Amino acid sequence: MNQTLKRILFIFLIILLGFDLLQSAYHYYNLSFDGDFVRIGLPFKWYEDIMNDPWGLNAVLNNKEYAGAGRYMCHASTVWWCSYAYSAIHHFVKDPVVSIYLLTSSIAMLVHMLYLVVVYLYVNAFVNLNRIQTLILIVFASIFIQYGRMYSSIGIIDRSASYVFFYGLPIMIFLLYFYPYIYYFQKGQLQIPLNIRLIMMPLAIFCSFSSVLVQPVVFVLLFVLGVFYFLSPSDSAIRNYLSSKSVLTQLAWLFMLCVYVFYVAQFNSEKNTVVSLAERYSLLLRGLWLHITSNFAIISILSLHVVFYLLIQRFVPSYFKRYQKIILFTYLFIFVYLSLLPLGGYRVYRPFIVRYDTFIPCSLLLFFVVFLGFSILISSSLSSKSKMIFMTTSVAFYTLFFLADISIEKDHNQCQQDVLYALHHDKSNELILPTHCNLCTWDVSEFHDPVTQDMINRMMKQWGVIESYQKIVVLPAK
Numbered sequence: 001m002n003q004t005l006k007r008i009l010f011i012f013l014i015i016l017l018g019f020d021l022l023q024s025a026y027h028y029y030n031l032s033f034d035g036d037f038v039r040i041g042l043p044f045k046w047y048e049d050i051m052n053d054p055w056g057l058n059a060v061l062n063n064k065e066y067a068g069a070g071r072y073m074c075h076a077s078t079v080w081w082c083s084y085a086y087s088a089i090h091h092f093v094k095d096p097v098v099s100i101y102l103l104t105s106s107i108a109m110l111v112h113m114l115y116l117v118v119v120y121l122y123v124n125a126f127v128n129l130n131r132i133q134t135l136i137l138i139v140f141a142s143i144f145i146q147y148g149r150m151y152s153s154i155g156i157i158d159r160s161a162s163y164v165f166f167y168g169l170p171i172m173i174f175l176l177y178f179y180p181y182i183y184y185f186q187k188g189q190l191q192i193p194l195n196i197r198l199i200m201m202p203l204a205i206f207c208s209f210s211s212v213l214v215q216p217v218v219f220v221l222l223f224v225l226g227v228f229y230f231l232s233p234s235d236s237a238i239r240n241y242l243s244s245k246s247v248l249t250q251l252a253w254l255f256m257l258c259v260y261v262f263y264v265a266q267f268n269s270e271k272n273t274v275v276s277l278a279e280r281y282s283l284l285l286r287g288l289w290l291h292i293t294s295n296f297a298i299i300s301i302l303s304l305h306v307v308f309y310l311l312i313q314r315f316v317p318s319y320f321k322r323y324q325k326i327i328l329f330t331y332l333f334i335f336v337y338l339s340l341l342p343l344g345g346y347r348v349y350r351p352f353i354v355r356y357d358t359f360i361p362c363s364l365l366l367f368f369v370v371f372l373g374f375s376i377l378i379s380s381s382l383s384s385k386s387k388m389i390f391m392t393t394s395v396a397f398y399t400l401f402f403l404a405d406i407s408i409e410k411d412h413n414q415c416q417q418d419v420l421y422a423l424h425h426d427k428s429n430e431l432i433l434p435t436h437c438n439l440c441t442w443d444v445s446e447f448h449d450p451v452t453q454d455m456i457n458r459m460m461k462q463w464g465v466i467e468s469y470q471k472i473v474v475l476p477a478k
Contacts, residue, residue: 006132013135020142023406024112027147028105032413034160035442037104040068040075041082041162042462044455050075054209056264063267070265073210074166081107081165086463096464097420101413104161111157111164112145114172119371121179125186126322127375137375143398144367148405150297154363155356167357170210171364174217177203181247188237190244200250208257212265215258216344217361220337222255224329280342280353287352288338291359295404300397301366307393308373316380326372330365337361423472424465431472447474 038044043051049066053059054076059069068075081103089106090099119141120134129137145156157168180196192200207214225242232239241247275283292298309327313320342353350358377390415437423431433456435444440459446452453474460466 010132010135013132013139017135017139017142020139021109021112024142024145024147025105025109027409028108028157029101030409030412031104031159031161032416032438033100033104033440034162035438035440035446036160036162037078037082038440038459039455040078040165042455042459043075043079044458045451047075051079056261056267059264059267065267065269067269069268070209070261071166071212071268073206074170077169077210078162078165082459083462090464096424097417100420100463100465101417107161107164107169108157111168111172112142114169114176115145115156116142118172118175118179119367122175122182122368123371123375125179125182126326126372127319127379129375129379133375133378136378137371140374140394140398141367141371143401143405144370146297146401146405147409148407150295150401150404152356153291153295153297154301154359154366156360156363158357163357166211167213167360170207170214171217171360173203173210174207174214175364177207181250185237185241190241190247192246192250197246197250201253204250204254204257208254208261212344213358213361215262215265216337216340218254218258220333220340222251223336224333227332228325228329275346277342280346283346283351284338284342284353287354290352291354296400297404298366300400301370304370304393304397305366305373307389308370308377311382311386311390312373312376315382315386316376319376319380323373323376327369330369333365334362420465423460427467427470429470431466431470433472433474435474448476 040047046067049058049064050068050072053066053069054072056070056072058064059066085106086099086103089102090096093099093102116138120138123129123137124134144154146154147157147159151159158164177200180192180200184190184192208218225238228238229242242251305327309323312323338354341358344358346353356363374394382390416439419434419437419439422434433439433447433453435447438444440456441447441452447456453472457466457472460472461468461470466472
């Protein structure tokens with residue numbers, strides 16, 4: 001390919017990526033903020049204990065239950081974002097209502113960008129890509145962030161702002177934490193440098209005290225690594241690497257933290273609804289069937305696995321064994337993870353145990369198998385026939401996902417914005433809160449609770465929607 005064609009391709013890819021990111025940002029901006037965002041972000045009442053007991057010592061030593069036990073980093077991140085990030089945004093954007101939705105959309109876009117960074121880092125640990133190939137990969141990877149019809153199966157960035165802090169963000173930070181293990185293993189270096197380990201140790205604390213997903217992911221990950229360790233020859237690279245002092249010490253530190261936090265989380269007062277274990281497994285089987293068949297996302301991804309596997313096996317044999325091991329690791333992890341999922345309990349808002357949020361670790365691994373196969377094939381010299389199969393499959397897949405996600409969501413938060421502007425423009429001492437639209441709650445029926453009214457008043461003052469002398473009140477229900 002000559003330089004002119006490379007420049008045209010580069011510009012086209014930048015435009016395509018820019019369009020996808022702008023469309024995503026527009027979507028995030030148009031979502032209303034959910035009922036937990038304010039109560040966690042203040043924090044308010046239910047979540048004050050977790051902020052006063054970040055390491056769970058009060059829970060463990062005094063046998064005290066409170067909301068969010070073991071999830072301090074998620075709560076602290078939300079509080080920081082609602083305070084300091086909001087102040088930074090509001091410094092440049094004087095309209096408080098616009099600032100609020102920039103606040104919620106910016107955390108979603110941050111996770112989106114971290115996801116692309118993670119894709120780049122992990123794939124490049126296995127395959128060396130040039131500038132154009134890297135950009136093609138990033139464009140291809142970005143389309144996997146779905147919020148349309150396929151969101152219910154492979155959603156990574158939650159539609160609820162508060163849940164982004166509990167799922168998407170901590171998982172991306174965990175993947176950044178875990179990257180040095182992959183990088184130095186691929187380099188054939190048995191020791192992780194001391195300066196990197198000094199960064200990883202506190203980052204392990206952040207990861208452990210964050211998402212409900214992190215501890216089970218670590219436990220399953222270590223189990224699968226253990227299986228690979230014991231099934232590998234005594235002089236294999238993975239055995240030598242996992243036996244090295246620096247790697248073993250880091251993994252042991254992470255494991256101990258996760259065991260402790262898993263115990264602390266038992267004091268979480270937001271307990272699961274009691275459903276028998278046998279019933280939970282029955283619900284899981286039904287849920288998996290619905291999860292896979294409700295749309296074509298997972299079936300399409302699995303089809304890509306098959307196509308890329310066969311192409312690499314035949315035309316890029318030098319990569320085949322490594323790719324085969326990655327696939328084996330992925331499916332073993334998913335099997336063990338899903339098998340243990342019902343042990344995590346039951347939630348009424350997650351009736352079939354598995355949902356897009358609990359499926360995130362599986363989604364990301366399925367994505368990685370696609371991205372790795374895609375990168376191997378795009379960076380290899382293929383025959384005309386194999387190149388045509390690869391390009392046709394990839395373009396068809398990209399088009400399918402692009403069209404499934406093309407609908408731009410409009411006015412989803414218009415009602416909420418109207419209420420915020422009505423409060424902001426009213427200069428009365430006492431402001432009547434309209435009750436036709438959710439604001440800082442999950443349901444408008446909560447407006448009549450004095451505690452909830454106090455919460456709304458505090459956050460609206462903190463965000464500058466109303467003045468310090470004003471008070472929001474709710475008329476008695478008829």
